[in-house]
Amino acid sequence: MGTKFVALATAILASLTLCNANAAEPKHGGILKIYHRETPPSLSIHEEATFSVNAPAMAIFNNLIVYDQHKPQTSIDTIVPELATSWAWDKANTALTFKLREGVKWHDGVPFTAKDVKCTFDLLQGKGQDKFRKNPRKDWYEFVSDVSTNGDFEVSFHLKRPQPSLLAMLASGYTPIYPCHVPAAQMRTHPIGTGPFKFVEMKQNESIKLVKNPDYWKKGLPYLDGIEYTIIKNRATAVLAFVAGKVDMTFPTEMTVALEKDIKSEDPTAICEIKPINVNTNLIVNLEAPPFNNWELRKAMMLSLDRKALIDIILQGQGDQGGSLLPPPEGVWGLPPDILKTIPGYGDVKKDRDEARAIMTKLGYSADKPLKIKVSTRNLATYRDPAVVLIDQLKQIYIDAELDPVESSSWFAKVARKDYSVGLNLTGNGIDDPDQAFYENYSCGSERNYTHYCNKDLEKLFDQQSAETDLAKRKKLVWEIDKKIQEDGARPILFHARTGTCWKPYVKNMTIESNSAYNGYRYEDIWLDK
Amino acid sequence: MGSYLIRRFFLMLLTLFGISVLVFTMLRVVPGNIADILFDAAGMIDTAEKGKLETELGLDKPIVVQYAHWIGGLAHGDLGYSYVSEKPALQEILPRIPITAKLAGLALTFAILFGVPLGVISAVKQNSGLDYVLRVISLSGLSMPAFWLGLLILMAFVKFFGTIPIYTDPPHGFWNNLWLYSVPAAAVGFRSSALVMRLTRSSMLEVLRQDYIRTARAKGASDSTVNYHHALRNAILPVVTVIGLEAAFLMGGLIVTETVFNIPGVGRFLVEAIRWRDYPIVQNLVMFIAVVAVSINFLVDLLYAVLDPRIKYS
Numbered sequence: 001m002g003t004k005f006v007a008l009a010t011a012i013l014a015s016l017t018l019c020n021a022n023a024a025e026p027k028h029g030g031i032l033k034i035y036h037r038e039t040p041p042s043l044s045i046h047e048e049a050t051f052s053v054n055a056p057a058m059a060i061f062n063n064l065i066v067y068d069q070h071k072p073q074t075s076i077d078t079i080v081p082e083l084a085t086s087w088a089w090d091k092a093n094t095a096l097t098f099k100l101r102e103g104v105k106w107h108d109g110v111p112f113t114a115k116d117v118k119c120t121f122d123l124l125q126g127k128g129q130d131k132f133r134k135n136p137r138k139d140w141y142e143f144v145s146d147v148s149t150n151g152d153f154e155v156s157f158h159l160k161r162p163q164p165s166l167l168a169m170l171a172s173g174y175t176p177i178y179p180c181h182v183p184a185a186q187m188r189t190h191p192i193g194t195g196p197f198k199f200v201e202m203k204q205n206e207s208i209k210l211v212k213n214p215d216y217w218k219k220g221l222p223y224l225d226g227i228e229y230t231i232i233k234n235r236a237t238a239v240l241a242f243v244a245g246k247v248d249m250t251f252p253t254e255m256t257v258a259l260e261k262d263i264k265s266e267d268p269t270a271i272c273e274i275k276p277i278n279v280n281t282n283l284i285v286n287l288e289a290p291p292f293n294n295w296e297l298r299k300a301m302m303l304s305l306d307r308k309a310l311i312d313i314i315l316q317g318q319g320d321q322g323g324s325l326l327p328p329p330e331g332v333w334g335l336p337p338d339i340l341k342t343i344p345g346y347g348d349v350k351k352d353r354d355e356a357r358a359i360m361t362k363l364g365y366s367a368d369k370p371l372k373i374k375v376s377t378r379n380l381a382t383y384r385d386p387a388v389v390l391i392d393q394l395k396q397i398y399i400d401a402e403l404d405p406v407e408s409s410s411w412f413a414k415v416a417r418k419d420y421s422v423g424l425n426l427t428g429n430g431i432d433d434p435d436q437a438f439y440e441n442y443s444c445g446s447e448r449n450y451t452h453y454c455n456k457d458l459e460k461l462f463d464q465q466s467a468e469t470d471l472a473k474r475k476k477l478v479w480e481i482d483k484k485i486q487e488d489g490a491r492p493i494l495f496h497a498r499t500g501t502c503w504k505p506y507v508k509n510m511t512i513e514s515n516s517a518y519n520g521y522r523y524e525d526i527w528l529d530k
Numbered sequence: 531m532g533s534y535l536i537r538r539f540f541l542m543l544l545t546l547f548g549i550s551v552l553v554f555t556m557l558r559v560v561p562g563n564i565a566d567i568l569f570d571a572a573g574m575i576d577t578a579e580k581g582k583l584e585t586e587l588g589l590d591k592p593i594v595v596q597y598a599h600w601i602g603g604l605a606h607g608d609l610g611y612s613y614v615s616e617k618p619a620l621q622e623i624l625p626r627i628p629i630t631a632k633l634a635g636l637a638l639t640f641a642i643l644f645g646v647p648l649g650v651i652s653a654v655k656q657n658s659g660l661d662y663v664l665r666v667i668s669l670s671g672l673s674m675p676a677f678w679l680g681l682l683i684l685m686a687f688v689k690f691f692g693t694i695p696i697y698t699d700p701p702h703g704f705w706n707n708l709w710l711y712s713v714p715a716a717a718v719g720f721r722s723s724a725l726v727m728r729l730t731r732s733s734m735l736e737v738l739r740q741d742y743i744r745t746a747r748a749k750g751a752s753d754s755t756v757n758y759h760h761a762l763r764n765a766i767l768p769v770v771t772v773i774g775l776e777a778a779f780l781m782g783g784l785i786v787t788e789t790v791f792n793i794p795g796v797g798r799f800l801v802e803a804i805r806w807r808d809y810p811i812v813q814n815l816v817m818f819i820a821v822v823a824v825s826i827n828f829l830v831d832l833l834y835a836v837l838d839p840r841i842k843y844s
Contacts, residue, residue: 033698039802041571041614049572133583136572189616204615204622205794205802207699230698233798234789237696240684241792244694266688409562409570409807416575447575 024508028223030528032507033247035238036229037254039204042188045176046124049136049430051517054173055252056208056229058521059222060107061176061193064098064117064155065167069522072275072514074432075332076164076471079171083112083194093162093469100153104217106179107198114149119180121147121157130184137430139439139446140169143466162467164474165435172431173519196222196524205231216524223527235259243267248504248528253277253517255500257316263502271510272502274318277517278326279428281310281386283492284451289421291371296359298489301422302345303356304397305390309349311495314386318498321346323482324437325429326496330514332432333478335486343486356397370400376414377424379405386494387424415450424494425450432515434478438462442490453490506530538831542824549820550813554597557809563589564613564807587613600813610810614803619810623799623818630795632711633718633787634780640719641726642773646762648723649730649769653738654757664727671724680717680790687713696792714791718784722776729772733765740764767838774830778823782815 036056041048043057064084067074081087084098104112122128124141144166146158157166169175178184182192191199194217197210208229212222230247232238239259241247243266253275255263260272285292285301292298311319320327323343327334340346365371375391377383384405391401401422406414414420427448429437440446443462444454458481465477486492501512506529513520562570565583569575584590588599603610609619652664688694695713737743738761746756785797796815803811835841 039614041568041806047572049574133586134568134572134574134579136574185616202615203794204612205798230792232696232792234792236681237684237694237790237792240688240694241696241698244688244692246694246696246698407561409567412570412573412575413562413566448573 026223026527027529029225030530031226031228032224032249032526032528033228033230034249035232035241035247035251036208037251038233039231043191043199043202044188045174046178047132047134047188054518055521056210057191058173059195059197059210059227059523060191060199061195063171063175063177065171066522067171067519069520070511072511073330073332074513074516074519076168079167083177094159096157096166098155100155101217102153104194105215106194107192107213110179110181112194113152114155116180117155117177118147118149120178123178123184132184137174140436162469163435164469165433165466168431168433169436173521174430196522197227207231218524222524227523239263242502248507250502252501252512253499255502257318257500260500260502269505270502271505272500273512274498274500275512275514276320276326276330276496276498278432278515279426279517280496281424281426281494283390283494284415284423284425286418286421287451287453288418292421297363299344300356300359300397301394302489302492303352304393305345305492305494306349306393307495310386310389313389315497319495322496323486323493324441325434325482326432326515332515333434333475335479335482339479339483343483345492353396360398365398367398370398372400373422374404375401375422375424376404376406376420378408378411380408383424383426390424430516430518435466438481442485451491453488455488458484538828542828545824546817546820550601550817553813553816554600557812558593562807565589567806609814612811613808614806619814622811623815626794626796626799629793630781630784630797632707633715633784633793633795634777636711636715637718637722637780638773638777640715641722641776645723645726646730646769649727650734650757650762652727652731653734656735668724668727671720676717676721676786677790679720680714680787683713683717684790697794714787714793718780718787725772725776726769730765730769733768734761737761737765767834770833770837771830774826778826781822782819
């Protein structure tokens with residue numbers, strides 16, 4: 001009896017395995033339908049700074065190297081070759097040479113060569129004849145002195161000093177290779193790439209259509225015949241469209257926790273994942289505007305924060321406390337909890353607020369004589385809502401704040417003019433790497449260093465970690481820097497948000513990245529099981 | 531009549547000129563331009579780079595020069611280029627017009643087909659149970675926000691039919707068009723029909739109390755002849771005015787309905803263009819809506835004379 005049972009179980013198991021194997025066999029064909037939250041400003045990835053562009057446009061292009069599209073946590077270790085077949089650093093770690101793939105063609109039939117790589121980086125560095133209308137990531141390549149070609153299929157990046165994280169930047173969805181023969185202006189309206197899908201059309205307020213590239217250099221891919229993004233601005237309509245099956249997938253990382261629950265209750269078969277998107281909500285204080293030029297006052301403000309309450313109220317608990325880099329386990333570089341809790345404002349809220357009130361009393365403020373301020377923020381719900389909770393928290397330490405919603409288009413200009421005292425801002429990181437976050441947000445003189453925090457000693461550490469090739473040593477340095485940034489109250493981080501993506505069960509091979517919202521949209525091996 | 535038409539035509543031109551100045555000026559008073567928005571979206575502040583873009587788009591020129599450039603272009607049929615899509619503005623605007631026209635046309639048909647007869651019935655059966663029911667329905671039509679009604683309709687479709695009548699692809703063929711536009715048109719038309727119904731009712735009630743109606747009844751005319759031939763014909767003038775105003779409103783004011791039902795029409799496009807400060811699109815689109823509104827008003831004025839022979843234009 002026992003033997004028979006084992007044999008039967010084995011047979012069932014074997015057939016189940018076979019069935020699963022068959023079910024897992026990718027199918028060709030079908031159009032993946034996704035709703036898009038807005039009409040993107042253009043489809044030129046290099047000129048934009050929103051994943052509203054990356055999501056539809058990344059499938060049109062290839063990079064030299066790219067993050068493995070099926071590893072949720074992106075890092076230097078998950079980089080795989082794409083238009084490059086291999087890469088190598090020289091001994092001094094100041095030259096990075098890529099061997100390029102042969103036989104790759106642009107969507108218009110022109111062969112891809114090393115010249116295209118050089119053109120792309122000349123554009124990014126503002127060296128070419130042709131110019132971008134906007135170049136938001138020019139600073140990423142600050143340490144690249146030159147890009148040279150050696151024949152048609154080899155290209156070298158020459159650096160001013162070692163910068164191992166250059167690989168991380170090159171692997172980002174923000175770094176596609178552009179064709180030399182297509183003007184930058186055309187890339188905004190009719191992009192030409194080497195990627196798995198060709199651009200068909202983009203109609204404002206209607207749709208973005210991509211069709212399979214039959215000559216894609218990865219043989220047998222893509223599986224899909226095309227991808228169609230229907231632009232649905234109204235979120236309620238978009239969710240209903242997903243539930244009704246009008247689209248196969250929601251816009252990536254667009255679902256709030258509440259909406260995700262709604263979807264699951266209406267369509268229990270839907271697959272939903274809630275993950276961090278590497279966007280943090282932070283407090284910005286004008287360090288030069290009295291009385292905020294007083295460090296003690298800024299410290300009191302830091303101590304007033306109840307981050308858990310913020311996360312519970314705004315994100316229904318789906319958020320993380322951390323420093324300027326995304327916290328672990330999803331984040332690669334973020335401060336671990338044991339270091340985090342040693343930073344003022346991350347410990348016991350009651351105790352911290354008592355200390356904050358004591359500071360405020362010493363500075364001459366009290367419940368009867370509060371400090372009256374305005375908390376400026378962009379007039380968008382994702383900014384306004386946490387600002388309102390922040391105002392309530394500041395009240396606990398005798399700061400009577402009033403919300404100052406700023407017209408979205410004037411926000412950054414207002415901040416740059418230092419025409420604010422206290423504000424609430426959102427900072428998105430294109431890649432989970434300290435170089436991008438530190439230089440962009442905290443280095444002296446950086447365009448996006450909105451508080452104008454400047455610490456020359458720390459800046460030396462930025463360079464030191466950036467040039468460090470030993471990962472463990474670099475991580476230690478990064479933690480030291482991040483801790484210092486938080487202690488200095490350069491831009492106190494309120495929380496790192498998590499958001500959701502849902503798709504129908506017949507959409508196969510979908511991976512949502514857990515430490516970035518900008519790098520996982522190649523979609524070449526997504527397939528539809530229907 | 532001829533001199534009246536000429537006078538009206540020049541008045542129309544004057545109105546349109548006034549609107550063009552107003553729109554042009556107001557757009558530039560609103561904080562930020564396309565360069566600000568584009569740079570803001572990328573989190574960039576670099577004023578030198580932004581200045582280059584403003585020069586490229588001609589935004590650094592004096593406002594009078596910009597206005598003259600626009601009007602000069604309009605006179606030659608050149609509407610300029612969209613700052614966002616970088617396509618000719620005409621190419622962007624033209625496809626939206628039939629979409630909104632279909633929706634507005636259907637909504638107006640719905641409003642007239644339901645509003646006028648129900649208004650007559652409500653007046654004729656004044657203070658009856660039917661009158662009360664119709665008045666409650668019309669009141670709900672006027673008081674329900676369009677976005678809420680639209681969402682309710684969509685939710686009902688998803689819940690009971692497992693489908694959703696929203697615009698995702700351009701419909702082909704008569705029946706597909708009718709299916710796609712009839713649901714949002716009903717949502718819009720519900721409000722419009724309520725307006726038309728209430729106005730028809732009150733206008734009818736006033737007319738039904740007139741001496742000539744009593745005379746008609748005394749002469750033995752049937753109820754339907756009295757109600758529809760004698761009373762409605764005289765009561766319809768204010769209703770026609772409101773229908774005219776409603777038609778003009780529907781060509782540019784369906785923003786909420788277009789958003790809820792995801793229809794890429796004129797209203798939604800206009801709001802998006804304002805958000806981007808896409809001046810060529812906003813200016814030309816507002817001028818188009820103004821031309822429609824002014825023309826409809828003119829037609830309604832002419833219609834008065836047709837409906838009421840006592841009205842003569844000179």
